[in-house]
Every structure is written in C-alpha cells, then in structure tokens.
Amino acid sequence: MNIQCPNCKTEYKIDDARIPDKGIYSRCKKCQNKFFVKKETKPSKKDQDGKWVECPECGFTQTSSETCKHCGAHILKSTGSVKERIQTEKETPDKKEDVTAEGKEKITKKSDISDQEKLIDQYVEQGDQENAAKLLLETITKFAGEKNFTKAEELRDKLYEVAPMALNEIVRSGEIIEEEKSRVMDKNHLETWARLFNTLTTDESNALYFAMKTKAFKAGQPVFEQGQLDSNMYFIKKGRFQMVYYDRFGLQEAVLKELTPGDIANDDAFFSFTVCTTSLVAVTDAEMFFLEKNILTEWERKYPGIENKLRDFSRLFEKVGDLIQKSGLQLRGHKRVKISRDAMVQPLDNSGKPLKSPHRVSLFDISAGGVSYGFKLNKKEDASQLLDSWINIQTVYQNQTGKHKINSNGKIVAVHLQPFDESSVHVQFEELLAEQIIIDIGHETLTV
Numbered sequence: 232m233n234i235q236c237p238n239c240k241t242e243y244k245i246d247d248a249r250i251p252d253k254g255i256y257s258r259c260k261k262c263q264n265k266f267f268v269k270k271e272t273k274p275s276k277k278d279q280d281g282k283w284v285e286c287p288e289c290g291f292t293q294t295s296s297e298t299c300k301h302c303g304a305h306i307l308k309s310t311g312s313v314k315e316r317i318q319t320e321k322e323t324p325d326k327k328e329d330v331t332a333e334g335k336e337k338i339t340k341k342s343d344i345s346d347q348e349k350l351i352d353q354y355v356e357q358g359d360q361e362n363a364a365k366l367l368l369e370t371i372t373k374f375a376g377e378k379n380f381t382k383a384e385e386l387r388d389k390l391y392e393v394a395p396m397a398l399n400e401i402v403r404s405g406e407i408i409e410e411e412k413s414r415v416m417d418k419n420h421l422e423t424w425a426r427l428f429n430t431l432t433t434d435e436s437n438a439l440y441f442a443m444k445t446k447a448f449k450a451g452q453p454v455f456e457q458g459q460l461d462s463n464m465y466f467i468k469k470g471r472f473q474m475v476y477y478d479r480f481g482l483q484e485a486v487l488k489e490l491t492p493g494d495i496a497n498d499d500a501f502f503s504f505t506v507c508t509t510s511l512v513a514v515t516d517a518e519m520f521f522l523e524k525n526i527l528t529e530w531e532r533k534y535p536g537i538e539n540k541l542r543d544f545s546r547l548f549e550k551v552g553d554l555i556q557k558s559g560l561q562l563r564g565h566k567r568v569k570i571s572r573d574a575m576v577q578p579l580d581n582s583g584k585p586l587k588s589p590h591r592v593s594l595f596d597i598s599a600g601g602v603s604y605g606f607k608l609n610k611k612e613d614a615s616q617l618l619d620s621w622i623n624i625q626t627v628y629q630n631q632t633g634k635h636k637i638n639s640n641g642k643i644v645a646v647h648l649q650p651f652d653e654s655s656v657h658v659q660f661e662e663l664l665a666e667q668i669i670i671d672i673g674h675e676t677l678t679v
Contacts, residue, residue: 233245367387371383383411455510463521466495466519497511504615606653
C-alpha cells in the first residue's frame with residue numbers, strides 16, 4: 232500500500248503484512264516526522280450493516296447514531312442506496328442545520344472543551360500534526376481568555392509534545408497566555424513592588440504574580456512564631472505587623488521592626504533551610520501575599536532567573552541578625568567554641584525513640600545551647616527532611632579529671648547546603664549543657 236508523510240508529503244510504499252491490525256507509528260526518513268499508519272481494509276460486515284458511521288463534519292468514526300458524539304453534527308446512516316440516503320437528507324435539512332449549529336455552539340461558546348481534546352487526540356493518533364496544532368492553539372486561546380491559565384499551560388505543554396515542529400502555534404500560544412495574564416494583573420500591586428517587578432522580564436513577572444497567594448489576618452493574630460517551621464516568604468499588602476524577637480527562655484523580648492505595605496518577611500526560611508528566627512504578629516486587621524517554598528523548584532525549570540532576582544530584592548531590606556543586634560539582645564545566647572572531633576548522631580522520632588542507624592559526623596562548634604556539625608548532603612529534599620527533626624548526639628571531651636561523655640537530645644534548626652563540600656547542620660539542645668563543659672572543651676582545644 233502507499234502512505235504519505237502528513238508533514239512533508241513524501242510518499243512511501245509499504246507491505247500491508249508489516250502493519251498490525253491496530254495500526255503502527257512510522258517515522259518519515261526525510262523530515263523525521265512521526266505519524267500513524269493504518270492497514271487498508273475492506274469494509275467489515277458491521278460497517279456494511281450500518282453499525283459504524285463516520286461524521287461528515289469532524290470525521291470521527293463511531294457507532295451508529297443520529298448525531299456525532301464529538302461535534303453534535305447530524306449523521307446519515309450508511310445503509311440503503313445512494314438515492315435513499317439523498318432523499319433522507321432532503322427530508323431532514325432543518326434538523327441537520329439546527330443540530331450542527333447547536334453542536335458548534337457547544338464547542339465554540341462554552342468552556343467545556345473535552346470534545347475538542349478528544350478530537351486532538353484523534354488527530355495525533357492519525358499523525359495529523361497540522362490539525363492537532365491548530366486545534367490545540369484554538370483551545371489554548373479559549374482557556375486563556377477565560378483566565379484558566381493552568382489548563383492553558385497544560386495544553387501548551389501538550390502542543391510541544393505532539394507537534395514540536397509547529398513553531399508558529401507554539402510561539403503564538405505562549406504570547407496569548409502572557410497577554411491574557413498581563414491584562415488581569417493589579418496595577419497597584421505592581422507599583423507597590425516596583426523595585427522587584429522592574430527587574431523581571433514579562434514572563435517572569437507573570438510567573439511571580441500568579442504564584443502569589445493571599446491571606447488575611449485579624450489584629451493580634453500571629454503569622455509565624457519564632458522557632459517554628461514556616462518556609463513561606465511574605466509580602467505585606469495591607470495593614471501593620473510587628474516583628475518580635477524573644478530570648479531563648481522568653482524572659483526578654485524586643486520589637487525589631489514594624490512592617491507596612493511594601494515590606495517583606497521570613498525570606499531567610501524561604502531561601503534556606505531554617506526555622507523562623509523571629510515571630511510576626513498583626514497589629515491591625517491586615518492582609519498579605521505569600522510565596523510557598525516549593526515554587527522555587529518549578530521556577531528552576533521554567534524561569535531560572537527569578538530566584539536570584541528575588542534574592543537580590545530581599546537584600547534591600549535590613550537583615551534579622553542586624554535588627555536583633557540593634558535591639559541589644561543576642562541572636563546566640565551562649566558563647567560558641569570551635570571544636571574538631573567526631574560524634575555519633577542518632578535520628579529520633581517525636582517520642583524520642585531511635586530511627587534508622589546512627590552515623591558518625593565531624594563537629595564544627597559547640598555551645599551550652601547547641602552544636603553544629605558537617606554532613607555529606609547536597610540535595611534540597613534531604614535538607615528539608617532533616618529540618619525540625621530530633622536527634623541524639625554523643626561525643627567525649629577531656630579535662631583534668633579524665634574523659635567525660637556528652638549525651639544530649641536536640642532539634643535541627645538549620646541546614647546550610649554546600650554543593651561541593653560538607654553541609655553544616657545546626658542543632659539546638661533540648662537541655663542546656665553546663666557552662667563548665669564548654670570552658671573545659673575550650674581549654675582542651677587551646678591545648679591541642
């Protein structure tokens with residue numbers, strides 16, 4: 232039998248015996264286009280009996296019916312003579328016109344595009360990339376116009392997959408989605424965050440804008456609390472908030488800053504792996520935009536430039552550590568001592584029972600309140616799992632009376648990734664060590 236590539240129209244001869252009954256995909260040697268080939272068969276008995284018919288509008292083959300299940304057009308059954316079929320058509324011209332109009336309206340004026348998507352799949356199966364691309368562009372345009380950008384972008388990904396050479400449709404679909412997004416963006420929002428949005432491309436601006444979610448707060452309601460896990464980055468939209476810092480025992484507190492529209496909060500936890508170092512409380516009824524941390528993973532693939540621009544923007548604001556220092560309180564309540572020795576770390580569940588096997592680590596420094604150590608870790612997913620988990624850590628030190636053991640439970644409060652070196656893990660002890668232990672370790676380190 233003869234077949235033809237639907238892309239470049241090159242014709243080939245192929246042996247019918249090589250084609251399975253269900254058909255097969257073939258690749259054009261000239262343009263490398265992949266298309267579907269079906270074996271030429273004589274009409275089956277059930278076709279001749281009129282149980283299967285082809286829609287005259289969209290070409291979909293289906294069981295015998297008065298109307299097409301896909302486009303709603305009127306279908307003439309293929310039984311009887313040509314004369315009888317023509318006579319049937321003459322007797323029901325109005326019905327055909329009415330049903331066809333209704334079917335087309337169902338597709339063109341409503342957002343239920345499932346029938347069009349089925350037709351797209353049929354074109355793909357037949358290897359008809361041209362019509363598949365055209366119909367995909369039409370469907371993308373409808374969803375984008377209805378502000379269903381998630382569905383529009385999903386179909387654009389499908390367009391890339393099924394018709395990679397349809398460059399006009401691919402480019403145009405992207406333009407349509409971005410144009411529709413730009414139309415619904417709040418100008419006041421863009422003006423408030425102009426220092427950020429002015430650094431972004433149009434695609435990046437749209438991606439950032441539509442990734443932001445909103446949340447309202449009543450006066451006195453906390454947004455996040457010191458020591459807790461919250462990895463969202465917050466953008467003040469309306470009202471006033473206070474950033475508060477407490478010492479470890481809750482004996483002293485300081486209002487570090489009052490935040491108003493245009494300010495940001497919790498960017499440290501958003502870009503790294505750490506618990507919240509301050510608390511944020513609404514002073515008035517207020518509203519915020521926020522970004523969830525997992526959006527960074529999505530941006531790595533689609534918009535790799537956004538994260539660095541967002542980091543640069545966050546550096547325009549005074550850092551939490553500097554605010555704490557100005558307040559007269561200390562971010563670290565205890566003196567840290569450099570230390571270089573091994574320790575055994577045992578992961579624990581929330582009840583304090585051992586999980587997995589213990590592993591050996593190298594300590595970096597220690598204080599009465601906590602310890603940091605190095606650990607081979609370079610995946611963000613692994614760092615995220617470690618954060619806020621409990622461990623038991625054991626090591627030894629020596630003073631004038633001999634060797635002594637440190638055996639303490641603690642919670643991991645920060646993980647700093649180092650792609651080409653040991654990452655640092657920071658632990659806060661459940662109970663403070665005696666200050667004398669830290670003094671002895673310091674003397675031992677100086678002696679060594």
